[in-house]
Every structure is written in C-alpha cells, then in structure tokens.
Amino acid sequence: MSRDGQGIRAAVARGSDLPVLLPAAGRLARSAAEERAFGLPALRLTPGHGVVILLLFLLATGAAEAETAPLHASVIMTLLKWTPLLLKGFAFNIAISFFAMAIGTAAGTGLGLAQISLLPPVRRTASFAMHFFRNAPWLVVLFYCMFLLPFQVRIFGVEVPLPDWIKATFGLGLPVMANVAEIVRGAVQSIPSGQWESANSLAFSRRQTIWMIILPQCVKRMLPPWMNLYAILAMSTVLASVVGVSEVMTLTGDVLAAENRSELLLPFYSYILVWFFLYCYPIARWTVSLERRFSVNI
Amino acid sequence: MVTSGDKPIVSISDVHKSFGSVEVLKGVSMDVRKGEVVCIIGPSGSGKSTLLRCINGLVPIDKGAIRVAAYEVHKLMKDKELLALRREVAMVFQQYNLFPHKTALQNVMMAPIHVLKEDKKEVETRARALMVKVRLADKVDAYPGELSGGQQQRVAIARGLAMRPEIMLFDEVTAALDPETVKEVLVTIREVAEEGMTCILVTHEMGFAREVADHVYFTDHGVIVEHGPPAEFFAHAREARTREFLSQIL
Numbered sequence: 001m002s003r004d005g006q007g008i009r010a011a012v013a014r015g016s017d018l019p020v021l022l023p024a025a026g027r028l029a030r031s032a033a034e035e036r037a038f039g040l041p042a043l044r045l046t047p048g049h050g051v052v053i054l055l056l057f058l059l060a061t062g063a064a065e066a067e068t069a070p071l072h073a074s075v076i077m078t079l080l081k082w083t084p085l086l087l088k089g090f091a092f093n094i095a096i097s098f099f100a101m102a103i104g105t106a107a108g109t110g111l112g113l114a115q116i117s118l119l120p121p122v123r124r125t126a127s128f129a130m131h132f133f134r135n136a137p138w139l140v141v142l143f144y145c146m147f148l149l150p151f152q153v154r155i156f157g158v159e160v161p162l163p164d165w166i167k168a169t170f171g172l173g174l175p176v177m178a179n180v181a182e183i184v185r186g187a188v189q190s191i192p193s194g195q196w197e198s199a200n201s202l203a204f205s206r207r208q209t210i211w212m213i214i215l216p217q218c219v220k221r222m223l224p225p226w227m228n229l230y231a232i233l234a235m236s237t238v239l240a241s242v243v244g245v246s247e248v249m250t251l252t253g254d255v256l257a258a259e260n261r262s263e264l265l266l267p268f269y270s271y272i273l274v275w276f277f278l279y280c281y282p283i284a285r286w287t288v289s290l291e292r293r294f295s296v297n298i
Numbered sequence: 299m300v301t302s303g304d305k306p307i308v309s310i311s312d313v314h315k316s317f318g319s320v321e322v323l324k325g326v327s328m329d330v331r332k333g334e335v336v337c338i339i340g341p342s343g344s345g346k347s348t349l350l351r352c353i354n355g356l357v358p359i360d361k362g363a364i365r366v367a368a369y370e371v372h373k374l375m376k377d378k379e380l381l382a383l384r385r386e387v388a389m390v391f392q393q394y395n396l397f398p399h400k401t402a403l404q405n406v407m408m409a410p411i412h413v414l415k416e417d418k419k420e421v422e423t424r425a426r427a428l429m430v431k432v433r434l435a436d437k438v439d440a441y442p443g444e445l446s447g448g449q450q451q452r453v454a455i456a457r458g459l460a461m462r463p464e465i466m467l468f469d470e471v472t473a474a475l476d477p478e479t480v481k482e483v484l485v486t487i488r489e490v491a492e493e494g495m496t497c498i499l500v501t502h503e504m505g506f507a508r509e510v511a512d513h514v515y516f517t518d519h520g521v522i523v524e525h526g527p528p529a530e531f532f533a534h535a536r537e538a539r540t541r542e543f544l545s546q547i548l
Contacts, residue, residue: 195397198391200356201389202461217397
C-alpha cells in the first residue's frame with residue numbers, strides 16, 4: 001500500500017470534489033450505483049413534460065369544445081363546475097400519500113435497521129420482508145390489505161372503525177416501507193467504515209453509534225431518494241380508486257358518469273394529469289437539486 | 299488503576315491473527331510500560347495497524363494474550379466489557395474519522411457526555427481547554443469539512459484526550475497529511491507524550507520516532523523483527539531486514 005494510493009483512496013472515501021476523469025467502466029458503475037441507491041427509477045420530470053401534458057389538455061379541451069352539442073354547457077364551464085369537488089378528491093389523495101409516507105417511513109426505518117442487525121435471524125427476516133414488499137405489485141398488496149384487514153378493530157375494548165381509505169393507506173404504506181428500508185440500509189452502508197471504527201474506539205455502544213453518529217449522517221443521503229419515493233407514491237394514490245376509495249380518480253369517473261358526455265373523457269383525465277404534474281414537478285426538481293448539492297459535499 | 303513503573307500497562311504475548319487465509323500477525327509479543335512512548339515501524343502490510351486495533355479490541359485475536367491495564371482483552375467477549383476497555387484506550391486514525399455532522403467542539407464533547415455520562419458544563423470547559431492545547435481555540439465551531447487535514451487530526455487528538463484515557467494509540471496519523479501540516483500534528487503528539495501519556499504509534503516518520511520514542515519496534519510479515527531504544531535501533535540495527543528497510547526509508 002503506497003502512501004499515494006492511500007491518499008487517493010482517502011479522497012474517494014471522503015467523496016472528493018476534485019474533477020476526476022473517470023474511465024468509462026467507473027462512470028457506468030457509478031451511475032448504476034446511484035440508480036440502485038434510489039431503489040425506484042428516478043422521477044426526472046422536465047418542463048418539457050409539463051408542456052406536453054398541458055398541450056394534451058388544451059388540445060383535448062379544444063377538440064371536445066368543437067364536438068359539444070349546441071345545447072350543452074361548454075367543456076371549460078363543465079370543468080370549472082366540477083373543479084371544487086375534484087379538488088376535494090385530490091386533497092384526499094395528498095392526505096393518503098402523507099399518511100402512507102409517514103407509516104412507511106417509520107416502519108421502513110425499523111426494517112432497514114433490522115437488516116443491519118447483528119442477529120442473523122432478524123437480518124434474514126427483515127431482508128425477506130423487504131424483498132417481498134418491494135417486488136410485489138403495489139396493486140396486489142393494496143387488494144390484500146383491503147380484503148384482509150377487518151372493517152373495524154377493537155383497541156382497549158373500543159371498536160374503532162377502519163374505513164376504506166385507512167386500509168388503502170396501509171396498503172400503500174407497505175411498499176413504501178420496503179423501499180424506505182432499502183434506502184436506509186443503502187445509506188447506512190454508504191457511511192465510511194472509519195465512522196464506525198472511531199465511534200467504537202470512543203466506546204459508543206452500537207445503539208448510540210447508529211442513532212447519534214450514523215443515522216444523522218444518512219439523512220442527507222436519504223433525502224433525495226426518499227422524496228423521489230414520495231413523488232411516486234403521490235402518483236400511485238390513484239390506485240386507491242380501484243378499491244373504491246373516493247379519491248380524485250373515483251370522483252372523476254363519477255362526474256363523467258353523471259354528465260354522460262363521451263367528449264368530456266379526455267379533457268377531464270388530462271385535467272387531472274395536469275394537477276399531478278403540478279404537484280410532483282416541484283418535488284422532482286427539488287430532489288434533483290438536493291442530489292446535486294449532496295453528491296458534491298459530504 | 300495504579301500501575302507501577304515496572305509492570306507493563308500493555309502486555310502482548312504471542313498474538314496471532316488471520317484474515318481468511320492471510321496470516322497478518324504470526325506471534326507478536328510486546329510490553330509497554332506506563333508513560334512510555336513506543337513506535338512501531340515497518341513496511342505496509344506488515345500488520346502494524348492490525349496490532350494496534352487488537353489492543354483496543356476493534357479486531358479480535360485468534361491466539362495469544364493481550365492485557366491492557368486490568369483488562370484481559372482476549373477474554374473480553376461481551377460488548378459491555380469491550381466498551382469498558384475502550385474508555386481507557388483512545389485511538390487516533392489516519393483518516394481522522396471525525397464526525398462530519400458535528401462541530402469540532404461537539405466532536406470532542408460527545409463521547410465524555412454520552413459514554414462517560416459526565417456533566418455537560420464540566421466537559422465543555424475541558425473540551426475548550428483541549429482545543430486551546432491543540433492550538434485550535436478559534437476553530438471550536440468549525441465543522442470538520444471546513445478544517446485542513448492537520449487541523450482535523452488535532453481535533454481527533456483532542457477528542458481522544460477528552461476521554462482521559464490511560465493509553466493513546468496513533469495509527470499512521472500523519473500519513474494522509476500534506477508535508478507542511480505533518481509538523482503541527484507531530485508537535486501536538488510530542489506534547490501529549492511529554493505529559494506522560496502512554497503512547498503507541500504506528501508511524502512512517504522515522505525522525506519523529508527517533509526523537510520521541512522510548513522504544514522502537516520493527517515489524518515485517520507479521521512478526522517483530524527487532525526492537526530497541528531508538529538510538530541503538532537506528533544506529534546499529536542487528537537484522538539485515540531492518541537495515542534494508544531503514545536504508546530505503548532514511
């Protein structure tokens with residue numbers, strides 16, 4: 001081990017910000033590692049996507065307007081009329097995404113830490129659960145939760161009803177949990193081993209090391225993939241419509257059924273698409289900027 | 299923990315350690331008395347750093363015995379026992395390994411507060427005094443990322459001293475530093491040694507070893523080839539292997 005070699009390795013371990021020309025294989029390995037760290041495909045939304053979605057909406061609305069029979073209200077007016085109701089449904093989607101993210105993050109942190117447990121059975125069980133829920137189709141997990149969870153539970157002798165949307169929240173929370181677990185595990189393992197060594201040599205217990213030294217350093221690394229996961233979850237809340245929760249997709253279906261005008265179909269659904277874009281785009285941009293900032297300096 | 303001047307505070311006998319099929323330590327023995335400064339030199343891969351990590355139980359040994367103060371290190375199995383040992387043995391690393399999310403002062407204060415459960419005010423007074431001692435009084439609120447390598451390493455030394463250990467281990471602490479900053483770190487280590495701290499250093503700084511060490515050990519391929527007081531060791535090495543190494547490095 002030459003001293004220079006150690007210096008370079010040290011610089012790499014520190015995450016050097018020097019402009020280093022990596023060979024192609026190194027570059028590929030690095031981008032693959034980044035993709036893996038994200039767990040899920042990164043949501044790379046650009047303004048171009050927004051323009052396409054907006055054009056789709058405007059074209060659909062324009063075409064529908066032209067098709068509208070003379071006696072019917074205009075498409076724009078119909079959209080505006082139903083907007084308050086649809087917004088309520090959309091707020092419900094956001095609420096489900098918040099709760100599912102909260103449940104998934106809390107449970108996922110536990111599951112992620114269980115994956116680095118020193119006890120092999122705990123580690124193996126956690127790893128199995130993580131793989132199971134990460135690779136199971138979200139909709140299937142959602143269906144299981146809808147039909148396996150009771151419609152009410154008894155807590156300390158009090159009957160607590162479990163409405164559909166709560167069950168759906170749990171159903172979406174499970175895959176989130178598995179993905180958060182993988183984000184946590186990946187982040188913990190990305191912390192240089194020297195941090196564990198120095199914490200050990202200062203007589204910190206394992207628990208103290210994890211909570212006071214390792215996890216605080218992980219937050220920065222976890223934030224971008226965590227936000228990416230949230231954006232994907234926010235879009236996936238529409239799955240709840242399949243199991244009958246009255247969120248924005250269900251309500252749109254109801255509205256279209258009530259209006260009974262086939263030309264409204266495309267304008268309404270592209271209208272909802274615009275909303276989702278407006279909600280997810282800032283998150284995606286923020287994720288990318290955080291990622292850039294953190295990849296340089298830690 | 300009272301140790302007489304003659305009884306070694308660290309006693310290593312016939313230590314063996316393998317990583318997989320690679321035997322890193324092949325029967326190493328060494329005694330270090332209280333207040334003594336011992337330098338371990340030798341080519342890379344000769345097992346110096348591993349030996350250091352065996353002393354505070356970071357690396358468990360396969361065979362042999364290590365006693366540090368009152369602790370039989372090779373018999374410590376439970377985490378709790380190992381943690382008790384590590385309160386007595388501070389270690390400074392080549393890569394500094396400061397906690398990047400804490401300021402310099404917090405780095406120094408963390409272990410005494412959370413591990414030794416000492417009073418926060420008292421620890422802070424001591425930590426500030428230590429920062430003065432390592433000449434970084436103006437950097438107490440800086441994060442490790444804002445400090446030079448030499449400054450980080452001095453914070454790491456202060457962090458070790460804050461535990462008020464019996465023994466300090468230094469693992470090639472200047473190997474990753476710029477030549478200009480090596481000196482400031484060596485000056486700090488010399489001061490620590492002169493105050494009577496028992497120090498075991500793995501180092502490539504031969505000049506420093508010659509000046510500061512009470513005893514120099516030369517390791518190669520997992521064994522101690524030869525050892526002696528520095529004047530004798532550097533001037534009249536007995537073994538051919540030692541002479542060869544010294545001729546290459548001096």
